[in-house]
Amino acid sequence: MKKRIVLYKRLSADLLARLQQHVDVTWVDTTQHDGLARLRDALPGAHGLLGASLRIDSSLLDLAPQLQVISSVSVGVDNYDIAELSRRGVMLTNTPDVLTETTADTGFALILASARRVVELANWVRDGQWQANLGPAHFGRDVNGKTLGIVGMGRIGEALARRGAAGFGMRVLYHSPSPKAHVQERYAARHCSLEELLKQSDFVCLTVPLNAATEGLIGARELALMKPEAILVNIARGRVVDEAALIEALREQRIGGAGLDVFVQEPLAADSPLLQFDNVVATPHIGSATHDTRQAMARCAVENLLSALAGERPANLVNEALVR
Numbered sequence: 001m002k003k004r005i006v007l008y009k010r011l012s013a014d015l016l017a018r019l020q021q022h023v024d025v026t027w028v029d030t031t032q033h034d035g036l037a038r039l040r041d042a043l044p045g046a047h048g049l050l051g052a053s054l055r056i057d058s059s060l061l062d063l064a065p066q067l068q069v070i071s072s073v074s075v076g077v078d079n080y081d082i083a084e085l086s087r088r089g090v091m092l093t094n095t096p097d098v099l100t101e102t103t104a105d106t107g108f109a110l111i112l113a114s115a116r117r118v119v120e121l122a123n124w125v126r127d128g129q130w131q132a133n134l135g136p137a138h139f140g141r142d143v144n145g146k147t148l149g150i151v152g153m154g155r156i157g158e159a160l161a162r163r164g165a166a167g168f169g170m171r172v173l174y175h176s177p178s179p180k181a182h183v184q185e186r187y188a189a190r191h192c193s194l195e196e197l198l199k200q201s202d203f204v205c206l207t208v209p210l211n212a213a214t215e216g217l218i219g220a221r222e223l224a225l226m227k228p229e230a231i232l233v234n235i236a237r238g239r240v241v242d243e244a245a246l247i248e249a250l251r252e253q254r255i256g257g258a259g260l261d262v263f264v265q266e267p268l269a270a271d272s273p274l275l276q277f278d279n280v281v282a283t284p285h286i287g288s289a290t291h292d293t294r295q296a297m298a299r300c301a302v303e304n305l306l307s308a309l310a311g312e313r314p315a316n317l318v319n320e321a322l323v324r
C-alpha cells in the first residue's frame with residue numbers, strides 16, 4: 001500500500017505526478033482561511049509532509065504519530081524544532097545549494113538598489129518629478145571598490161563574496177564561527193570579529209541561519225558600530241535583526257539605509273515604520289523566488305521525501321544524527 005503524504009506547497013504538474021506515482025497525496029492550501037484546520041484533519045495517518053513557510057510545532061506533530069519525514073522546500077529550518085523531531089524519530093530535509101546563487105543575486109540587487117537609490121529614484125521618475133538635470137541631492141553611493149561585510153560565510157555568503165570581489169572589486173570581510181581558508185584564497189576575504197566588520201564595512205550583509213544564537217544578532221549596539229553611511233542588507237531572516245532598533249537607527253540617520261528581504265512579521269504590514277524611509281528598500285521575501293529556482297527547490301524536496309519514505313538516507317537530511 002502507498003504511503004500517505006500531506007502537501008502544503010503547490011507543485012508543478014510534473015512534480016505532482018512524480019509524487020503521485022509513489023505516494024497518496026493530500027493537498028492542503030494553508031493560505032486559505034480553513035487551511036490549518038484542514039491540515040490538522042489530514043495529519044493522522046500521514047507518513048510525510050512536504051511544504052514550507054509554516055511552523056510545524058508539537059501540537060501538529062502530536063496529530064501525526066506515523067510521521068517519518070518533513071521535507072521542507074527551503075534551506076532555512078527555523079520553522080522546525082530539530083531536537084524535537086529527532087526525539088520523535090522524524091527526518092527533516094531541506095533544499096540547500098539549488099537556491100544559493102539566486103539568493104545571492106537578491107542580496108546584490110538590494111546592495112545596488114539601496115546604494116544607487118534605484119527604487120526611490122525610479123518612483124520619482126514615474127511620479128513625473130524628473131524635470132531637470134540631477135544634482136547632489138539625488139546622488140547615491142558607489143558599490144564598486146567598497147568594503148562588503150558578510151555575516152555568515154556559508155553557501156550564500158560565499159556566493160555574495162564572489163560577486164563582490166570578482167564583479168565589483170570589493171574588499172570582503174566576513175564573520176562566521178569558523179574561518180574558511182578557501183574564501184580567503186579565492187576572494188581575499190578576511191575573517192574578523194563582528195565588531196570589526198560592523199565598523200569597517202560599507203555594506204553589512206546578513207546570511208546567517210536563524211537560531212537561538214543569531215536571533216537579535218544585530219541590535220542597537222551593533223547598529224551603533226556601523227559607519228553613518230553604511231547600508232544593512234538582510235537576506236537571512238527578519239528576527240536576526242532587532243527591528244525596533246533598526247527603525248530607531250534609521251530615524252536618527254545613524255546608518256545610511258537598509259535593503260531588507262525578510263521581516264519579523266511577514267507579510268510586512270503596509271503601515272510598518274520601515275516603509276516611511278526613502279533609504280529603505282523592502283522586498284517581499286524574494287530571496288529564492290525565481291521560476292527556475294523554485295522549481296529546482298521543489299524537485300529537490302520531492303526527491304528528499306521519496307527517498308526518505310523508501311527507507312533511504314535522503315540527500316539533504318538536516319537531523320543527521322537520525323540513522324534509519
Ligand code: NAP
Nearest residue numbers: 076103152153154155156176177178208209235236287288
Ligand atoms: P549555510 O551554508 O549553512 O551558511 C550559514 C553560515 O552562517 C555558516 O557558514 C555558519 O558558519 C554561519 N553562522 C552560523 N551562526 C553564526 C553566527 N552566530 N554568526 C555568524 N555566522 C554564523 O546556509 P545558507 O545556505 O548560506 O543559508 C543561510 C540562511 O539564509 C538560511 O538559513 C536562510 O535562513 C537564509 N535564506 C534566506 C532566503 C530568502 O529568501 N531571503 C533564501 C535562502 C536562504 P559555520 O560554517 O562556521 O557554522
